[in-house]
Amino acid sequence: MRTDKMTEQRENKHIQGFTLAELLIVVAIIAVLVAVSVPVFIGKMNQTKNTVCEANRKILVRQMVLDRLEDSDYSEADAVAVMENSDAYCPDGGKYSLEWDELYIKVTCDKHGSTSSGMDEDIKVSSNFIDDYRDFTIEYLKDHPTKNNDEIRKAFLEKYNGKWPTLIVDKKSYSIQPFYQGKDKTKPVEECVWLFARANGNADAGWSVPYVYNIVDGKWYGATKWDGSPGGSANISYEDTASLDEAIRNSKHSSGKNQWVEVTGYKESK
Known part of the structure; x- marks a missing residue:
């Protein structure tokens, strides 16, 4: 009987959970990993948004240039309509504005900068x-x-x-x-x-x-x-x-x- 009791105690020792100190160490390690990874993730996410916004601005400018080449009466109002009705937008919530000239077309995001047609000097x-x-x-x-x-x-x-x-x-x-x-x-x-x-x-x-x-x-x-x-x-x-x-x-x-x-x-x- 005594031997069975001792065996049971040894088994109980093997199935004990983490101590409070061990849990605190694990939590601290996780906190450090989060503190390191979150800024990197945010930076990559912002970089991705910037890249997507630039690609969308290029799409808008290219569309406006093609439309103007095909239509001699194409106006700034037509270009604005393209920008407002397009699915191309800033993923970071930036607002697009248009700068129109006889020589070039420029679409500017108030968060990520400008993209111009090839005629922009x-x-x-x-x-x-x-x-x-x-x-x-x-x-x-x-x-x-x-x-x-x-x-x-x-x-x-x-x-x-x-x-x-x-x-x-x-x-x-x-x-x-x-x-x-x-x-x-x-x-x-x-x-x-x-x-x-x-x-x-x-x-x-x-x-x-x-x-x-x-x-x-x-x-x-x-x-x-x-x-x-x-x-x-x-x-x-x-x-x-x-x-x-x-x-x-x-x-x-x-x-x-x-x-x-x-x-x-x-x-x-x-």
């Missing part, structure tokens, strides 16, 4: 200009390795007959100029060039500017005032394009307002 001026300056700087530094940003800009300006391209925002003109952050000579030139725009045609005011072209996403951004309203000015002298991109996306005023906002509805000219 807004992006081409900036992208071609930054490519020219980058290539010029690479070749120039081969023969003048000690030259700085101001000296390279001066030599490059001669190539453009002494005139920078123009950015027009809200009917105001700004001089588009290149910038080369050449402090770290070990970094590739591609990672150290970008564009900015300001009313003053020279660099006397330093590198605090109202507009900057983010080469990472190919978009113009405007500096804001302390309360988040347009019309501010901010420094653009960062270590490289990645640091500039990070600042554009995440820098905030002490008020909590974004220091930079994307510019839409602008024009460019050479």
